Amino acid sequence: MKNDTVLNIEVEQIKASKIDQVDFDNLDFGKVFTDYMFVCDYSEGEWKKPEIVPYQPITIDPSAKVFHYGQAVFEGMKAYKDDNDDVWLFRPDENFRRINLSSQRLAIPEFPEEFFFEGLKTLLQLEKNWIQKGFGNSLYLRPFVIATEPGVSASPSSDYKFMIICSPAKAYYSGEVRVKIAEKFSRAADGGVGFAKAAGNYAAQFYPTSLANAQGYQQIIWTDASSHEYLEEAGTMNVFFRIGDKLLTSPNNDRILDGVTRKSVIALAEDAGIDVEVRRVSVKEVIEAAENDNLKEIFGSGTAAVINPISGFAFQDKKFELPKLEDSYAGYFKKTLMDIQYNNSEDKFGWRYKI
Structure with missing residues (x-):
């Protein structure tokens, strides 16, 4: 640079x-x-x-x-x-x-x-x-x-x-955000342009998202195109899942955008001693965690909202609400990131660029 x-x-x-x-x-x-x-x-x-x-x-x-x-x-x-x-x-x-x-x-x-x-x-x-x-x-x-x-x-x-x-x-305040896990439509496929910020990627999301909107959901959590078994992105954002005290997010591949906020959250989590795993996250694993009251948080990360907490989700005919936590990971990451962005705290990572 x-x-x-x-x-x-x-x-x-x-x-x-x-x-x-x-x-x-x-x-x-x-x-x-x-x-x-x-x-x-x-x-x-x-x-x-x-x-x-x-x-x-x-x-x-x-x-x-x-x-x-x-x-x-x-x-x-x-x-x-x-x-x-x-x-x-x-x-x-x-x-x-x-x-x-x-x-x-x-x-x-x-x-x-x-x-x-x-x-x-x-x-x-x-x-x-x-x-x-x-x-x-x-x-x-x-x-x-x-x-x-x-x-x-x-x-x-x-x-x-x-x-x-x-x-x-x-x-950016989005209010209560509930999402639907995709079963049919896909955001991107292997070998495609999902990792790129290509204009057409976003146009292709509008129709399935409008169907979810009509059912009362603000966004879609996209699943992999081949099996729809693994969770990849939430709307136009990267997505994180907190199961117990462990933070999970999908790995980068040619379907998933290499988000700047995403990689910053991972770095902050590691720095704070939070157990973070970058691996494939299955729909089954998240559903089971929700049913066992072990799914604590889901949140998206991106430039516009920084961190966007998700309050509930649906898959097929099942609906789940997430607990409201006072000391959430989402809240911690949002404040920590914004403190760095606004020059309110130390920038040990060298992320700020002065104009």
């Missing part, structure tokens, strides 16, 4: 900021965007000079390959402001590594490291006033790449556009 880059990114200044039009106390996640955006085009076999321009619509040909063959990948990140007005990112090296891993799987050219980090630094310096102080407030960052070459031939694009857009965010 490059802390000191020398790239000089050209900035087209806005005429006037729209920040005064924003009610920061009443934000819908991902609906309000800041003054600027980062843009870099790929053509003739190379990434061109990046620039930062006023946030605006883009013009793209109707035959652009992103519309027809789905060459699109993205990342989710957050910037945080501490009490001294310093701005921090959390493990951005992992996001950079993963967007290029996702790109590679979809035959998209990898993005240069110095462009990524200098782009983030310059953009966040311009948008510093959009990052509100206060525990839970942040600026959500969405780097993404799309294929822009006109043409409907079924082949990789020759042209691409890499962008970063920013959206102010409040603390």
Whole structure:
């Protein structure tokens, strides 16, 4: 990860900021965007000079390959402001590594490291006033790449556009979350693109999730595509199970996203002396633990919510409620992670990145 880059990114200044039009106390996640955006085009076999321009619509040909063959990948990140007005990112090296891993799987050219980090630094310096102080407030960052070459031939694009857009965010409270364990639909299959943050992965989840919503469940816990016997992810998040005092989560493979929050939770658990096992977790094992009152917690992990506790779940015709714990693992991990992100505690892991 490059802390000191020398790239000089050209900035087209806005005429006037729209920040005064924003009610920061009443934000819908991902609906309000800041003054600027980062843009870099790929053509003739190379990434061109990046620039930062006023946030605006883009013009793209109707035959652009992103519309027809789905060459699109993205990342989710957050910037945080501490009490001294310093701005921090959390493990951005992992996001950079993963967007290029996702790109590679979809035959998209990898993005240069110095462009990524200098782009983030310059953009966040311009948008510093959009990052509100206060525990839970942040600026959500969405780097993404799309294929822009006109043409409907079924082949990789020759042209691409890499962008970063920013959206102010409040603390994420999802309320009571109940999930349904998948029996038919799958999020990803062996040899596919489940490990990548490919746009199509999320589109494919919407329909089965809408069926679960109609039955009163907010999300699905996805199972493996071949047997539906093993639990893999919860909605759009990695998932953890606490059986007794042991923490379980599925191993990374080509079906499961290598979540930044997930790997941070594992590191924190090991540091705190919590018994954590990264292995396949079967539906049968979790059902039996619930029936024996040994299933203490299920929670998802991801950038938006950090940690999302699950209050109940269903499988086939069985429904289970989880106990409400005062000293939950979910609560501990969420507070510990956020204290690091907001520069409220020691960062022994070196995860914070100062802008």
